[in-house]
Amino acid sequence: MHDSSVRPSGNPSPSTHQHTIRGGAVSSRPGTASAEAGFASMRTRRAGGATRVLRGLGAWASTVALCIWWFLATLSPADSRPLPSPAEVIAAWTDLNAEGLLWPSIGMSLARVLAGLALGVALAVPAAVLTGATRLGFAIIDKPVHMLRAIPFPALSPLLIIWLGIEETMKVALIAVGVFGLIYVNLRDGIRGLDPKLIELARAYHLPRALVFRRILFRGALPSFMTGLRFAITVSWIALVTCETVNSTVGIGYILSRAQQFSRTDQMVLCIVLYAILGLGSEALVGALERALTPWRGRAAA
Incomplete structure (x- = not known):
């Protein structure tokens, strides 16, 4: 005799079937949530990328506006305005390049700045470490360095000419003097x-000095x-203008000094634009170096 309450094993009960459906629905929810999280992350990345692009464009907005003003302000005839037009500055670039003076001057100016910067840093770092880490170093080094910083470094050029001559050594030394004080103080x-x-x-745990330093x-x-x-x-480029006016036959400062003698305002403005571009490039390189050497500052800002 068969009990009617017993159901065949091949036909699951409605409650079991409903449980299976509910189980499937429950098991599908994590996948849906994961997909939604992925889409949200993608939208966040896109929004962040768009924000960075807008910030980058906004940083150049004032420069673009200045260039537009320069173009509009120089539409009048050349003999009626003191400022050369962008087209005349580009023509000055072409003329100096054809003369064979432009690229050697840019290369020489870069070499002088790098040499003076390297010398200034090499002298300032040990002096700053001794002054900052020891009382004896502070007592001996700090006051003379502050007196040196109080002297405008172009005023030292006559003495440097007498001591070092008028060759490249004097130019590099003048740039190094301007660099030294800023590196030292900071x-x-x-x-x-x-x-x-x-x-x-560190002293309590007797850590090695090399580890403490690092x-x-x-x-x-x-x-x-x-x-x-x-x-x-920035100061090294300023010092370069001073030192390249002394016994130079190549360099951006030499072109600027020569253009002043012959009233070539197009070449003067070209030199100013070159200084601005090189200074901006130097700033970008230092920024990239800072991000590489101090990655924890970027993570803290984020």
């Missing part, structure tokens, strides 16, 4: 601004050094 303040408890903790001193003072380097590059 790096010194960065070292003195470190938490002294970190140094005490992990605490170097890492903590590096942002201040990069700030000083930014200012130092």
Whole structure:
């Protein structure tokens, strides 16, 4: 006798079937949520990319507006305005390039700036470390350096000419003097601004000096050094204008001085544009170097 309440095993009960459906629905929800999260992440990345593009375009908006003003302000005849037009500046580029003076001058100016910057940094870093890390170094080095910083470095060019001559050594030394003070002050303040408890903790655990220098001193003072380097590059281009007017036959400053003698305003403006482009390129390189050496600052800002 068969019990009517017993159902065949091949035909699942409605409750079991409903449970299976509910189970399938439940099991499909994580996949849907994952897809929605992926789409949301994609939309966030697109929005972030669009924001970065807009910020980049906004940073150049004032420069584009200035170039448009320059073009509109020089539409009148050349003899009725003191400012050369963009077309005349481009023609000056072509003339100097045909003369064979343009690219050698750019290369020589870059070489002088790099040499002076390297010398200034090489002298300023050990002085700043001694001053920032030791009381004896602070007592011996700090005041003379501040007196040197108070002197306008172009005023030192006559003495440097007497001491070093009028060749390349004087030019590199003048740039190095301008670079030295900025690197020194920023790096010194960065070292003195470190938490002294970190140094005490390192001494308590008897950490090697090389490790303390690398992990605490170097890492903590590096942002201040990069700030000083930014200012130092700007000052090095300013010093270049002064030193290239002394016994130079090549260089952007030489072209500028020669253009002033012959009242070539087109070449003068071209030199100013070259200084601006090279300075902006130097700033971009320092920014890229700073992001590479201090990645934790980018993560903290994000």
